[in-house]
Amino acid sequence: MKSEKISEAVVRRLPVYLRFLNDLQKREILTVSSQELGQKLDLNPAQIRKDLAYFGDFGRKGIGYDVSYLIEKIRHILKLDQQINVALVGAGNLGHALSNYNAYLKDTMKITAVFDSYPPKIGQKINSLVVQPMEELERTIREQGIRIGIITVPDHEAQNVADILVASGIEAILNFAPVILKTPSDIRVHGADFTTDLQSLAYYLRDGKEEAADEQPQNLN
């Protein structure tokens, strides 16, 4: 175990490990090696060992990692061994879809409040949660000890919502709006805009499907 600072790349892999370990556990597999893990997850085994070793000596030489033990450890590292309440701001289609994942997040994280600024939405029910007006956001966040906010409002409202969330004492934001949010440096923001994903995917499409491009052929790439 070291006490260097952990890079974001490492932290982002932990949930991937966890997911697969949960799978193994369901299949009643007791032990797994970094090699098997690497093969299934498309990662270098050395990288996996190194990632885990940042946090402790979780494996046994010659044997591998105990599945249950490693699950427990990663859950603790990710703070998924405590209940984390989440607020969803934006009760549109996407918000609706995300709130359904409560079942999936079950034990650990839970969307416990939904907000929207559009009056006709207020009071509507989304999976047993009642949509609340923005005016109640701060109070609800403090009362329920909500620590993470998910933003699924239109672009032009996103920054404003972020400001309100921050002012209400939220610690981290998952932002689905296609904008770069400005927030204090101690607030963690992850972008989850799928249009950006789609557009970068397009780059990797095969060339040459355009009809009659008026350039010299293949001078780029």
Added chain:
Amino acid sequence: MKSEKISEAVVRRLPVYLRFLNDLQKREILTVSSQELGQKLDLNPAQIRKDLAYFGDFGRKGIGYDVSYLIEKIRHILKLDQQINVALVGAGNLGHALSNYNAYLKDTMKITAVFDSYPPKIGQKINSLVVQPMEELERTIREQGIRIGIITVPDHEAQNVADILVASGIEAILNFAPVILKTPSDIRVHGADFTTDLQSLAYYLRDGKEEAADEQPQNLN
């Protein structure tokens, strides 16, 4: 301009540049410097200049970048100057939400077909698209020249759907299911699983909210 291979990090920033440039254009701003860009997007100006220089000499020394010209160039690089048809597989809540973004993707990418394997869904309308059965996937993909597939089915169906998409001639996949897909190396896959995002966010929450942890205080991190 060089002809090195372009890293994924660079490609992922291009849509971010594009988004902001579109903004500037709407506000009728004609020119922008790497410095302004960097400030707004939270990136190093040198990095932005370098990113763009991979693809050509788009700027003018002493002046900056012409907004319209740069938009045109990035759109071309990302192949967003041709129409790209997209298939959505999985007509659940999330699929529903994504299909709404057609308006947003407008000019360039378009979800032109929706599939589901659950009989009661077949024939239902989702934003003017009729949900088709999986059996029609291959034919529709070929007929419509669909090149990208979005997977929004439950975890355990995702790999199967990916296999079918690949067999149907798709070139790239955006996968919302929380699994690592196995695909041929010439198929580009981007993961867009928001549960992973949320879990890694939890890592960055402030410590010490757990009541009475039975460990030595702050020996980690």
Added chain:
DNA sequence: TAGATTGTTAATCGATTAACAATC
């Protein structure tokens, strides 16, 4: 001309991978 800003090279920083002693 003076000031601004690019494109690019060189320096730095950080992340991934290989290799291997320790050990189950």
Added chain:
DNA sequence: TAGATTGTTAATCGATTAACAATC
């Protein structure tokens, strides 16, 4: 014991940033 596999150090690889000549 022999084989397997970890944790970790060293080597490699790649990405970011600084610096600056070229030039608008």
